[in-house]
C-alpha cells in the first residue's frame with residue numbers, strides 16, 4: 001500500500017513538532033511559513049525529506065535545460081528578458097544547436113530535456129514539433145516544454161509530436177498582484193489556471209509553481225498557492241526565490257524591502273519552506289531544487305533544496321554564449337556552476353547527500 005504523509009507520524013508533542021500528520025489546511029501551512037524557530041524548522045526539513053525518501057526515493061532526476069530563445073512578447077515586471085529590456089542581445093537557437101544541447105544532456109545523465117523560451121512568436125509550431133520529434137527519435141529523451149502561454153492548437157500539436165510535459169508557473173494566486181506584475185498581451189486575456197487545465201486535458205504531465213518573495217506578496221496568498229499545488233494535483237512543482245533584476249520595474253531594492261507591509265522575504269530559507277511544504281502537500285510530485293535557489297545561496301542552494309523535499313536538478317545545457325543572454329534574473333549560477341558542470345561532479349555532490357543520478361525519463365509515479 002502506498003505510504004501517505006499521514007502514516008509517517010512523528011513522536012513529538014506540539015503541532016509544530018508534528019509536520020507529517022493531519023490535514024494541510026491553509027491555516028496550518030501559514031503557521032509553517034511564519035515559523036522562524038530553527039529546531040522546529042529542522043522538523044519540517046526532516047518531515048519533507050522523509051516523505052521524499054518514501055515516495056520518490058533517493059534517485060535524483062536530471063532535466064537538461066535548453067534555453068531555446070530569449071525573445072519575448074510579454075512585459076512581465078519581474079523578468080529580465082521582458083520585451084521592454086532593449087539592452088539585451090536576443091537570440092533563437094537553430095535546430096542543430098538544439099540537437100547538440102540535447103546530446104550534452106544525454107552525456108550528463110539526463111532523462112529529460114526542458115525546452116524553455118520567452119513567449120516567442122518566432123518559435124513556429126511546426127519547427128518546434130520537428131525538434132521534439134528529432135530529440136525523441138535520436139536520443140529517446142522525455143521532452144518538457146516551458147514556452148509560456150501558447151495557443152491551444154500549438155500545445156496540441158506539440159503533444160502529438162511527442163512532448164511529454166509542460167511547465168507554466170502561475171507565479172502567485174493573488175489576482176491583483178499577478179495583474180500588476182504580469183500584464184496580458186494586447187487584445188488577449190491570460191488565465192494560467194485555464195491553460196493548466198487545457199494541458200492536462202491534452203495529456204501532458206503538468207508543472208506549475210511560484211516565485212517566493214515577489215514584492216507585494218503576502219503570507220496568506222503564498223499559503224493559498226501551496227494549497228493549490230495539492231488541489232491542482234500538479235505532477236511537477238517549481239519554486240524559487242524572486243531575484244530582483246535591475247533592468248525591470250521590480251528591480252529596485254526599494255521594492256524588495258517595503259517595510260510597511262507583511263512581505264514574504266525572498267530568502268533561501270523561505271524558498272526551502274515552500275519546497276518542503278510542496279513535498280508534504282503533494283508527496284509524489286517531481287520537485288526541482290531550482291537554479292534561482294542555487295543563485296542566491298551559491299554554497300549550499302542545490303543541496304538545501306534536495307535536503308528539504310526536492311528530487312530533481314536541472315543542469316543548464318544551453319551554449320554558453322546564449323546562456324549569458326537568457327538573463328531572467330542576474331548572476332544566474334549556471335554560468336559557472338560546479339554542482340552541475342559534469343556528470344562526475346553531479347555524482348560526487350549527490351553522493352555526499354546520499355543520493356544518486358536516476359535512470360529513465362522520470363515521469364511522475366502516481367501514488368508512489
Ligand code: 5AD
Pocket residue numbers: 078079080168169171210211240241242243244245292328329
Ligand atoms: N526571479 C526569480 N524567478 C524568476 N522567473 C522569472 N523572472 C524571475 C526573477 N526575477 C521565473 C518565473 C518563470 C520562470 C521561468 O522563471 O517564475 O515562470
